[in-house]
Amino acid sequence: MPKRTDIETILVIGSGPIVIGQAAEFDYAGTQACVSLKEEGYKVILINSNPATIMTDTEIADKVYIEPITLEFVSRIIRKERPDALLPTLGGQTGLNMAIELEESGILKELNVEILGTKLDAIHQAEDRDLFRTLMNDLGEPVPESDIIHNMEEARNFVDRIGYPVIVRPAFTLGGTGGGICYNDDDLEEFVTSGLKYSPVTQCLLEKSIAGFKEIEYEVMRDSADNAIVVCNMENVDAVGIHTGDSIVAAPSQTMTDREYQMLRNVSLKIIRALGIEGGCNVQMALDPNSFDYYIIEVNPRVSRSSALASKATGYPIAKLAAKIAVGLTLDEMLNPVTGTTYACFEPALDYVVTKIPRWPFDKFESAKRNLGTQMKATGEVMAIGRTFEESILKAVRSLETGQFDLSLEGGDEMTDEWIEKRIRRAGDERLFFIGEALRRGVSIETLHEWSMIDLHFLRKFENIVKFEEVAKANPFDEKIAYEAKRMGYSDVALAKYWNTDERTVYNWRKERNMFPVYKKVDTCAGEYESKTPYFYGTYEKHNESLKSDKKSIVVLGSGPIRIGQGVEFDYATVHSVWAIQQAGYEAIIVNNNPETVSTDFSISDKLYFEPLTVEDVMHIIELEQPEGVVVQFGGQTAINLAAELEARGVKIIGTALEDIDRAENRDKFEAALREIGIPQPLGKTAMSVPEAVEIAREIGYPVLVRPSYVLGGRAMEIVYEEPELLHYMKHAVKASPEHPVLIDRYLTGTEIEVDAICDGENVLIPGVMEHIERAGVHSGDSIAVYPPQNLSASMIETIADYTTRLALGLKIRGLLNIQFVISEKQVYVIEVNPRSSRTVPFLSKITNIPMANVATKAILGESIVEQGYPTGLATPPAGVYVKVPVFSFAKLRRVDITLGPEMKSTGEVMGKDTTVEKALYKGLVASGMEIKEYGSVLMTVSDKDKQEMLGLARRFKNIGYHILATAGTAEVLKAEGIDVEIVNKIGEEGRTLLDVIQNGEAQLVINTLTKGKQPERDGFRIRRESVENGVPCLTSIDTADATLRVIESMTFETEPMPKQEEA
């Protein structure tokens, strides 16, 4: 069927900020969709609040709105733009929910906006529990039996009907408090009793437990002519019970016969036909490992994380084709973009094994519960391709960048058997490695199966890997064994460990023997048809398909999995760098391992190598491609960390030279450089022992900022205000020694400023200076940034620009750099220089219209800033105010303290732009998910050091009619100042306490800065967690509170009584 000609303008809704469960995959899907619609000649209007995305580049859509994805703002845009149609299925759950809200508000009907692709009633049917169950019953497809019960009697009846095991899920408790899996009458008694107790409505959902079933997913597509296909099926290595986003996944399925495969294929297609899906869809099923019994777990009527994975695993671009289906094209008239000669209506055949391992944020959140269950906790994932499962999984393991190169754990050999068993029975992020340790101790795969419910097939594969360790150890530098090890996916780092040597020795030894991998194509058709797609993976086989072209090439290293501190913004920069390299006339080759991103879309670069980002894997590609050089400054710390070793092996690093990178990153060298350039930095010294630390802190004066010198990215960084705190920190957080020095810096409470700049060696272009709302001490990634600065004098900005220029030239930066300054008592100090792309590059690029990664890339390739037509020095800011607001995923991470500090905690960000700072902030806060109420109650519990500042805030809240709630201590201070306040009891006291106030929704805002000391710390933590779990905005910085208050003030009017005549 040809495409629709009755529509011209299409509104696409993006997915907003990156949060756990909704990450970079929607930038990939959204970008593909917008480009694909434009290709067909439609005018595309995009709304997305996330600036750190390729999809919000102005070239991607005809009009890009970076505005909050809320009913208010989307409606406004619809009224303004009057699109003919709306495409909601490419923006994740956010896009779908927005479409539903718009439909319900009546605006779509009023303005005659048609919903393209899968229709809303189908979406309802797939997402609403009851409607879905009814549909499945009508289709005769099984869903796990369940029932709502109110007492023990009903629970027993349910079990009599369906048998054990059953899951008890108490109604309306967060995170399933009080529930669990019951295997017998005793369990049932226990869990139902507690579940009913915890449930505020005395109600539990009882569900047949299918834990232990195989979890199988099918990615399916259907068009309006009812052609339906399976793009890919996937088998979770972890059995049902762990969210698929938190499971290790293999594609295609590994343990299913054709009969099982076809059975589930037919079911999936039957369901999408019944739902009338037009586009992509994900069907999750549970298959009994001991029969043909299966259950439908869930259907996602949209593109998803799984579909991004399926696209990368097969080469088949689901989102691109889903967008075309939405405008009426059918699968059998579109070409398969991978082969270019066959049609899209077919099912990819793989001739390799794909594995995916999630990347969890527990390295950042050490206090978080590491158990995995039905709530997803991963922030990102890695994918690897190999010709065997073993090769694939070992490649994935080293792609994680967690320092692991085989199936072992640090200190694993010292763990008790009981501990290992426990950590395998109760799934957590490190289970794969605990299994490795158990196998090393001779635990049988049958026992491991009993503990983990993981299929014997996978356990045997893990066993093959672990068993080979001994073979490798017994045969150092044996050519045959080494080749076998490489074929199994073992890295040189692992072999070096077994052979008691270093990685470079192993590499060179292999190089002498030409024991190198070959590269095979991902072509969707297992070689049956010729394919021109330059999408490759490495493996140890005989025949190489990746041929070096005659063109000069440059390799760009990507940034690997999305994690806290290294998000989609680095993929953004990577992609822009690739484009600039191509514009400069070179062939751009990309290496990356993240299946969610735009950079691993094979149509972006001239060549895509889907490979781990380790020295070995990158060197293999360099040996083959012989590029002019490697660009590392756009791939975040991942790529930067490889620079030294690559250069040591003779690879040219294009951009800032290695020694200059080191000069910015090594503390001593950096200090020396600053002295030379003449730029001040906060007083600081390095301590090798506890007494030394105490000495230094006394000398420079409290508060001080302490951190270990050997950990990057703000980990274990803290601000301490007094000596006991320092001693506590030195004892518990770090072990100071000459090998592991601790850095102690004067903590300057002042305004934090962030600058991104480009240097070509001669000149420096500073697109912008950003001012942080939160004072120094809060990680820059967690601060609200305002552009242009609102509180800096012209001369101050001049100083900053001058320092930036001097730093860039003095540190011999080529390309991008990011600097953080603090202004304390009108003095500008430099805190940190990052000789690479940063989190704020996309934000600034979008605001200033200076494509920073592009300009920087061209600058390092030799085209000066001036030659490129850009001014030097500080660019003139455009009109308006722009804010970048961080977004957190705290609701998904239990036991994590949400207090902002030097360690980064946010997962994503949004942009707010308008004419005033208050308006921009309003948009930013709303887009970040905060509900701002014009009136209500604010609950204040602040630490002693913040009490003075709090007074001003309290008074202002009062003036706009907010009611103030506080605990006794805080209330006393307020009352003494004549501020009316209602006292609530502390946690643990009788009667109505803080927690009740939060749980009952009596506070619309919580301001909590309790962190220090013992009891208050725990109370503060509970207050903050309670707020998160009840969806009440909780502000942990006085500055954020002040900004929020300014927004509320701007939304409302002050009411003051007329001044009374003072009696003389």
Place this chain on the structure above:
Amino acid sequence: MTTRYLILEDGTIFEGRAFGSNEASVGHVVFATGMTGYQETISNPSSAGQMIVMTYPAIGNYGINRDDYESIEPALNGLIAREYCDEPSNFRSGMSLGKLLELKGIPGIDEIDTRHLTLHLRDNGTLRGMITEAGATLDEAKALATLKEYEAPTNLVASVSTQKAYPSPGLGERVVLIDYGMKHGILRELNKRDCDVIVVPYDTDVETIASLFPDGILLSNGPGNPEHLQQQIETIQSLLGKYPIFGIGLGHQLLALATGAKVQKMKHGRYGSNHPVKNLKTNRTELTSQCHGYEIVRESLEGTGMEVTHVALNDESVQGIADESRHAFSVQFHPEGSPGPIDAVELFDDFIQAIKAVRRKGSHNA
């Protein structure tokens, strides 16, 4: 691990590891792209005389079970894989794939760069190949000499067809199923529809067939070049018009030849589970299971009375033909799947509908 070699007629040599039977073997090397279904593929009688390269690299994972055979005696000459898994995991698995091949005297070779081999076959066409005896030293010259002389037997169908007719009773339509190398899947589909099936040897004559009082005739799939079956083509010519006929695979090619059309050998054939075929009646594209090295020459259909009902989406080759007036139709692909999708399984219902329609009119049983 025992080494063995795969040698192709053009002199290409692959070294690998032996599994299955230790004996040497010769055959035509073809590649199959299905990611599941190795048990069905190796037991499909159409694979007689062939050595199959599985493009999916992990083979043997779920073992061999008692249900998924497509014939009792696998007839292929060799199996080539990247990684053979000797310890299967699946609740139905009764033995390993290697064990089955060993029992049936079929050699297997793994640790082969099967993608390289596949691209080689794609570019050069199907080649003769030899899997050497396990552990034997490589004698290239001798192997090439053997390969040069090797010709696929012209009686492959005879070797896989049943020797005697046998019934598979049901209460519905009487279908005489001519076994040129029938997959069990076809019989399963007919049984599911309660047909009263009599499977007859490939060389059963018209009189014998008539004496079984068929309501319809099903021409099964089978191995090799259809033009070697002149006698059978004549038999079909006599049956045509008298009984509703449904042909699958080789049966489809034989039907075409019986109506005067031509077939040709393909460069490397189609073996897999993901081939899109457009049903010209419904205009819907169905994913099909394919296993064929010959195809109908489209132009030769002119004047035969057969119209094209199905075409391959990717190369527009003929995938289905029909002549309503003679109640005959056939498809190149396998609507019964096994292995592969059953998107077009309704063709069996169509066949039964055709039988019923003819019976209502009483236009046959002359």
